[in-house]
Amino acid sequence: MRLSTRGQYGTRALLDLALHQDEEPVPLKEIAQRQQISLQYLEHLIAPLIATGIVRSTRGARGGVCLARPPHEIRLSEVIRNLEGSISPVECVNNPEACARAELCAARDIWGELKKAIDGVLESTTLQDLMERQKRKEKPQEVMYYI
Amino acid sequence: MRLSTRGQYGTRALLDLALHQDEEPVPLKEIAQRQQISLQYLEHLIAPLIATGIVRSTRGARGGVCLARPPHEIRLSEVIRNLEGSISPVECVNNPEACARAELCAARDIWGELKKAIDGVLESTTLQDLMERQKRKEKPQEVMYYI
DNA sequence: TACTATGTTGATTATTTTAGTCAACAAAAG
DNA sequence: CTTTTGTTGACTAAAATAATCAACATAGTA
DSSP: OOOOHHHHHHHHHHHHHHHHOSSSOBOHHHHHHHHTOOHHHHHHHHHHHHHTTSEEEEOSTTOEEEESSOGGGOBHHHHHHHHHOOOOSSHHHHOGGGOTTGGGOHHHHHHHHHHHHHHHHHHTOBHHHHHHHHHHHHSOOOOOOOO | OOOOHHHHHHHHHHHHHHHHOSSSOBOHHHHHHHHTOOHHHHHHHHHHHHHTTSEEEEOSTTOEEEESSOGGGOBHHHHHHHHHOOOOSSHHHHOGGGOTTGGGOHHHHHHHHHHHHHHHHHHTOBHHHHHHHHHHHHSOOOOOOOO
């Protein structure tokens, strides 16, 4: 049940972009440096995100990438599906023809529930949520007052 | 986010065993045939389940395997962890030293929630649950009476 | 215009993981 | 003592992963 580096790096790259974008496009090189991902690998991770309309790019000097939509409209489910393919833990959940016993398989039901649980988290989390979490983490520790 | 065949086959094999065991041990060959898993592969999947105390085996003629505990005491989480290793979707969730930025990483928080969601399903499902589901599925369709 | 900084794309590669198989062995029953 | 079962470790083929290499396209800038 592992996420590959595509999903991990891709998510981190998008969060980085969300946090650093302003008027200017952000060069991939900067994201790669901050996130310690090889530029050439990052390029390949960004490509499908551009194709699917999560990221927009401009070439040439002063070029770079930016989010194609506001962060609260970018769900993690969309990102992960785009980078890792289907979220389903086993093939037969999406595609009953994958296994002859699918229709009568109790195990498959559970994998379906597992998928629902995973989807639940990823559907309900947006880049905005990630940004807020990140900012909260970086905010200097506040003094706690107890009643 | 895929489960490998180890987890899939292992779960199916245990469910099969649960449904077919009675006084006699069940030979792996039978499970392999019913579940269409190669005997030699199944042997390797069962080995860790024996080692961890989920399954008991007896060798020799009329030998085979049986569950070491009642099905309601065997959680899917234990099975999957045993067959696939940690349930964590990324290394850093369990092991913060895996990534220098772990402590300040919002993405990691989400992977943690993802793990919790997955754990929730697997911890709350026992072999007994699977058995009941399976029996319900195989029961001839009952006529439904509507009030 | 030429140069440089960016993104785009396809081919290639090394490594790791997965999904097994092969084969020798151990033990229990008949 | 032969057969039937499980046990174990070594080995292997195929696929997926995680990149890298390299040629190209495009936009700004000197």
